[in-house]
Every structure is written in C-alpha cells, then in structure tokens.
Amino acid sequence: MSLLEKFAPLNKMRTDLLEYGSLPFGVVTERIISPTIGIVHGRETILAGSNNYLGLTFEPSCIEAAKAALDAEGTGTTGSRMANGTYSTHHALEQELAAFFDRQHALVFTTGFLATMGMVSTLAGRDDVLLIDADSHASIYDGCRLGGAEIIRFRHNDPADLEKRLRRLGERSANTLVVAEGLYSMLGDQPPLEAIVDIKDRYGACLLLDEAHSMGVFGAHGRGLAEALDLEDRVEFVVGTFSKSLGSVGGFCVSNLPELDLIRMAARSYIFTASPAPSVVASTREALKLIATRPELRERLWRNANQLYSGLQESGFQVGPQPSPVVAVFVDQAELAIEWWHQLLDNGIYVNLVIPPATPSTSCLLRCSMSAAHTTEQVNKIVSSFADLRSENRVAGSAV
Amino acid sequence: MATYAECLTIVREVLGEYLEPGQTAGENDALVADLGLSSLQMLELVVEIEDQLDISLPLNQLPDVRTVHEFAQMLESVAGGAQP
Numbered sequence: 001m002s003l004l005e006k007f008a009p010l011n012k013m014r015t016d017l018l019e020y021g022s023l024p025f026g027v028v029t030e031r032i033i034s035p036t037i038g039i040v041h042g043r044e045t046i047l048a049g050s051n052n053y054l055g056l057t058f059e060p061s062c063i064e065a066a067k068a069a070l071d072a073e074g075t076g077t078t079g080s081r082m083a084n085g086t087y088s089t090h091h092a093l094e095q096e097l098a099a100f101f102d103r104q105h106a107l108v109f110t111t112g113f114l115a116t117m118g119m120v121s122t123l124a125g126r127d128d129v130l131l132i133d134a135d136s137h138a139s140i141y142d143g144c145r146l147g148g149a150e151i152i153r154f155r156h157n158d159p160a161d162l163e164k165r166l167r168r169l170g171e172r173s174a175n176t177l178v179v180a181e182g183l184y185s186m187l188g189d190q191p192p193l194e195a196i197v198d199i200k201d202r203y204g205a206c207l208l209l210d211e212a213h214s215m216g217v218f219g220a221h222g223r224g225l226a227e228a229l230d231l232e233d234r235v236e237f238v239v240g241t242f243s244k245s246l247g248s249v250g251g252f253c254v255s256n257l258p259e260l261d262l263i264r265m266a267a268r269s270y271i272f273t274a275s276p277a278p279s280v281v282a283s284t285r286e287a288l289k290l291i292a293t294r295p296e297l298r299e300r301l302w303r304n305a306n307q308l309y310s311g312l313q314e315s316g317f318q319v320g321p322q323p324s325p326v327v328a329v330f331v332d333q334a335e336l337a338i339e340w341w342h343q344l345l346d347n348g349i350y351v352n353l354v355i356p357p358a359t360p361s362t363s364c365l366l367r368c369s370m371s372a373a374h375t376t377e378q379v380n381k382i383v384s385s386f387a388d389l390r391s392e393n394r395v396a397g398s399a400v
Numbered sequence: 401m402a403t404y405a406e407c408l409t410i411v412r413e414v415l416g417e418y419l420e421p422g423q424t425a426g427e428n429d430a431l432v433a434d435l436g437l438s439s440l441q442m443l444e445l446v447v448e449i450e451d452q453l454d455i456s457l458p459l460n461q462l463p464d465v466r467t468v469h470e471f472a473q474m475l476e477s478v479a480g481g482a483q484p
Contacts, residue, residue, distance in 0.1 A: 134443065144459070151459035155447065165456045357439050 020338050024353040027345075034058055035247075035373040040350060046378050048368045049352035051185075053325050054216050054297045055373025056247035056290060062283040069282035077275045081108070081264065085275030093281050093288075097252050100288055101223055101238060105260040107253045108281075110273050112212050112241025115251025117143040118269030119208060119239050120179060124149035129176040131165055133157065133191070135360045137210065140179055146268070149177075156184075156360065159195035166203040173203035180207065182214030182225035186360055186367065188326030190214075193225055197234045208237040215291075216245025217325055222291040222298060242280070246287040250276045300372040301325055304379050308370055311383035316390055328354075329366040329386065337364035340389045347385045402453060407475035411468055414448050427469045435468075453479045 017023055022041070029038040029047075035055035036047050056062055069089065079085035090108055097106040109115035120143025124130045128149040132140055135156040144151045152169075155161040166173045178200045180191045193209075200207050211224035219227030222245070226232045236257060242250035253260060264270060276284075290297070302325070309323040318330040331337035334355055341353040344366070354365040368382065402410075408427065415425040418441050431437045437445065446457055455478050465471045 152456045153443075153459060164454075168454065168456050362438070362440055 017338065020342055022342075022345075024338065024341050027350065036371055036375075036378060038350070040345065043348055045345070045348045045350050046374075046381060047350050048370070048374075048378075048382050049350055050371065051213070051244045051369050052247060052371045052373070053213075053245045053301055053369070054247070054287075054291065055371040056245070056287045056297075059247065059287065059290065061290070062247065062286045065282040065286040066279040069278040073278035075279075076277045079274060080271055081275045082271045087275075087278060087281075089278055089281045089285070090275060093285050094252075096285055096288055097254055100221070100292060101254040102232065103238075103254040104256045105254065105258065107260055107263060107270065108276065109251040109253070109267075109270055110276050111249060112239075112243055112251035113139040113142075114269035114273060115241070115253055116140055116210055116212070116239045117146065118267035119237060119253050119263065120144060120177070121147035121269075122263055122267040123147075123206075123208065123237070124177045127175060129169060129172055130179060131162065131176050131205070132179040133181065135184055135186070136179060137181065137185060137212070140181075140210065157189065157191050159192050159199055162196060163199045163203075166199065166205060169203075173205050176200075176203070176205040178205050178207045180209055182209055182211040183217060183324060183326065185213050185326060186354060186358075186365060187320035187328045188324030189321045190225060190324070193229050193231055197231050201234060206236040207234075208239060209235045210239050212239070212241045213244060213326065215240045217298065217301065220295070222295070242284045242287075245291060246284050248280045248284045248287065250280055250284060297372040301370060304370040304372070304374045304376075307376070307379045308368060308382060311379070312386055315383060315387040317386060325370045327368045327370065329368070330361075330363040331366060332363050334364050337366060341366060343389055344385055347388070349382055349385045351382075402476060402479040404472055404476045407453075407479065408468070408472040410449060410452055411472050411475065414445060414452070415468070417448075418445060425468050427472075428467055430467050431465070431471065433466075449475065455479050 014023065027040060029040055031039040035052045035057045038045055038047050073087060077085040077087065094106040094108050098104060109118060116139035120140055124147050126148045130144050130149045130151045132144065132153055133156055134153045152165055154165050169176060180196055183190055197207060209226055214224040216222045218225045221227060226235045226238065237253055237255045239253045240251065242248045305325045306323050308327050309319060312319050312327060312329060320328040331340060337353060344351055352367040354367050356362055359365050412425050418437060419425065419435060425435055429435050431442065450457055457478055461474055465474050
C-alpha cells in the first residue's frame with residue numbers, strides 16, 4: 001500500500017480534528033435558506049464565511065433567468081468551449097463582460113480556478129518569468145507549475161522587493177508576467193497596486209490582476225481595485241470569478257490585448273473541460289447587470305464589513321491589516337482555534353477555519369466574509385458570539 | 401561569482417538563526433527532516449539568502465533542495481556573477 005502511505009498525515013489530521021466533534025472542513029449545509037442563513041447540524045446558522053459578497057444567490061431575477069435558460073437550453077452543454085460547448089449565450093456573456101470592464105476582449109472559463117490557472121500557465125511559457133506575490137492563491141501557484149516558466153516570488157505586498165527582483169532579471173524583465181490579487185482572500189488586505197503598476201511599467205513587464213475577491217467590492221461600477229484606483233488602462237489582464245460577487249460559478253479573463261482571443265486555442269483549462277451550464281451563464285449575465293446598476297449593494301457590504309471589523313477589534317481580537325469584506329481573526333494556538341470554531345458553530349455562526357500552511361503566517365485564522373445581505377442584527381450576533389469566546393479569558397492571537 | 405564553499409558558509413550562517421542554541425547545520429543534514437524547518441521558515445531562509453547574494457531563486461528548483469549541501473549547490477548554480 002505504499003502508493004497511499006502519503007495520505008497517512010492527512011488521515012491523522014482528520015482523526016485529530018474529529019476528536020473535537022464534527023469535521024470543520026466540508027461542513028454540510030442541510031438546507032440553504034437565504035444568502036446568509038442555512039441549517040447546519042439541525043440549527044439555523046448565520047453564514048459568515050461564504051464569499052457571497054453582494055448576496056445575489058437568491059436574487060429573483062437571477063433565479064428566473066436561470067430557470068428560463070434550463071427550459072430553453074437544457075441542463076448542460078456536455079462539451080468544451082473549443083468543441084460544441086459555445087452557445088450564443090456564452091458568447092453574449094463574453095461581450096457583456098468586455099463591455100462591463102470596458103475592455104475589447106473577454107474569455108469565459110468554467111470556474112475561476114480554471115481561469116486563473118489557465119491564464120497564468122498559458123501566458124508565461126518556457127523562456128518567460130512569472131513574478132508572483134508570495135501570498136498568491138493556489139490557482140496561481142498551480143498555473144505556475146503547469147506552464148514551465150521560471151517562477152519567482154516577491155514578498156507579499158512589497159513593491160520594493162518586486163522592483164529588486166525585476167532589476168535582477170535584466171533584459172528578461174520584458175518577458176515577465178507579474179501576478180497580484182485585488183484583495184487577498186485570507187487576510188482581506190489590498191495590494192499597493194499603484195506602486196506595483198509603476199514598477200512593472202518601468203521594467204516593461206505585464207501585469208495579471210486577479211480580482212476574484214475584489215470584483216463587486218471596489219470601484220464605482222464594481223469592476224474591482226484597478227477601477228477604484230483608476231489604473232485599469234495599465235493592467236494588461238484581469239481575471240476573476242463568477243462564484244463570489246456574481247453568486248454563480250465560472251471564471252473569466254478580460255484584456256485589451258488581441259492575443260487574449262488566441263488563448264482560446266492554447267489554454268488547456270479552457271479547451272479540455274466542459275463549458276458552463278446555460279443556467280449558470282444566464283444567472284451570471286443577470287447578476288452582472290445588478291453589479292453595475294445597484295451600487296447600494298456595495299455600500300451595504302462595506303457598512304457590514306466595517307461594523308464587523310471594528311466590532312471584533314473592539315472586542316480585543318487581532319484582525320487583518322485593514323477593513324475589508326474579508327475579516328480574519330488571528331488565533332495563535334491551533335487547539336484554541338478549532339475549539340472556538342466549534343463554539344461559534346454551536347452558537348449558530350459559520351466562519352472558515354484556516355490552519356497553516358494555508359495561512360500566510362504560523363497563526364490559525366477564523367476567517368469571516370461579509371455580505372450585503374447580512375442584517376445589522378446578524379453582524380451584531382457574529383460580533384457578540386466572538387466576544388463570548390473571550391469570556392473564558394484566554395489569550396487570542398497576534399499577527400505573526 | 402560565489403563558489404560552493406562561499407555558498408555553503410552563507411547557508412550555514414543564515415540557518416543558524418533558525419536553529420536551537422547549540423545546534424549546528426551539517427552539510428548533509430536535511431533542512432526539514434533533520435533541522436526541523438517549517439515551510440514558512442524555509443521561505444524566510446530563502447528570502448534572506450537571496451538578499452545576501454542579490455539573486456532570485458526560481459521556485460521551480462526549490463523542491464529539489466532537501467539538504468544543506470543541495471541548497472549550497474543550487475545557490476552556486478544560480479549565483480553566477482553575484483558577489484557573496
């Protein structure tokens with residue numbers, strides 16, 4: 001059984017976690033009631049770790065559009081975008097995405113993970129360099145592994161380190177794709193995007209910005225951090241997902257560079273997988289309209305995010321470096337983090353438990369994500385449930 | 401150009417910051433299995449050595465590095481023209 005021996009540490013971790021009761025990873029929502037409420041372990045639970053930033057998963061117009069697409073186009077495409085899986089609605093979504101982002105070209109992938117992985121692995125080939133932020137998402141790291149380019153990390157959110165590494169590359173900096181994210185999903189921190197853009201321009205590199213967690217969150221139209229900072233014209237490629245602010249599943253890349261269209265014939269994650277189901281495409285198209293036309297959703301999201309961030313801070317928790325719809329609470333000891341995660345769930349609050357090495361430091365995280373659909377009362381309950389954890393007078397955590 | 405011996409010295413020096421008092425790094429010691437470095441410590445170690453040599457180590461090559469000797473060898477191969 002040597003093939004399977006490598007799973008022994010995972011099995012031990014799972015066994016250890018089960019000693020606390022249920023497994024924190026893969027929690028079953030027995031019934032989903034709304035964007036912010038589900039039944040978990042038979043109990044009504046506030047969902048505070050769902051990345052459902054704008055709360056659009058139950059939006060009536062999105063549901064109606066998906067139902068109509070099911071009737072009109074069936075349950076699935078059964079084929080790749082490259083073969084039989086491109087319907088007129090996929091094409092329309094691409095045109096609408098390009099218009100939304102004010103770019104000339106758009107490409108729709110089946111998931112956000114596949115979009116990022118496909119773009120990173122395809123844009124940078126054997127003689128190129130990928131210069132990625134050290135805290136990049138797994139889809140970026142996996143794209144790096146697939147592509148065959150030289151992979152270099154720069155210190156998280158550190159433009160000086162990025163510049164140093166571009167300088168060391170010499171002429172090769174012109175063959176370099178810099179990769180950063182609009183909002184980092186673990187700590188909810190933003191990159192110093194203007195400095196990053198200035199540096200990559202100075203060295204003639206290209207930038208791919210992953211706006212998975214920042215689309216719908218930043219910018220007057222919800223296009224993300226590049227829009228909010230008026231840097232869109234200087235960001236060559238934007239990738240993102242439909243599975244957060246847009247409330248469905250799928251991914252995309254937009255660009256003004258005509259070469260993006262050629263990626264259709266080169267990205268393995270685009271070519272060798274079935275295209276998004278028509279119902280998913282339909283609800284995504286509807287949600288895209290809502291992002292653009294309902295800025296009050298963003299306002300509500302930020303109001304909730306600020307309320308949670310300041311509430312947890314005032315309760316004495318060490319939280320991420322800046323307010324954002326992702327609010328991470330640091331807990332130094334893994335045992336305490338797991339215990340607290342269970343106490344929160346028992347109290348009707350679901351958050352994400354994140355354990356190293358999935359965290360950017362040696363601390364564990366109780367990661368919350370806010371939604372525009374959370375009510376003030378729900379956010380108050382999340383804060384008070386966290387505060388109750390500290391009533392045992394135990395040390396929480398610190399950013400390391 | 402940093403020689404193998406110079407690279408080895410740098411690795412040992414920087415490693416010293418991560419080891420228990422009195423613990424030393426042998427050339428054939430494995431960084432994780434013998435010296436107990438965590439993945440985060442490995443990342444910090446790499447960054448510190450990169451700065452000392454003014455080089456960037458390709459992530460692609462790091463999985464092949466298991467021991468102090470292999471780390472010094474990799475540094476020697478990358479640090480062409482760099483002054484230690």
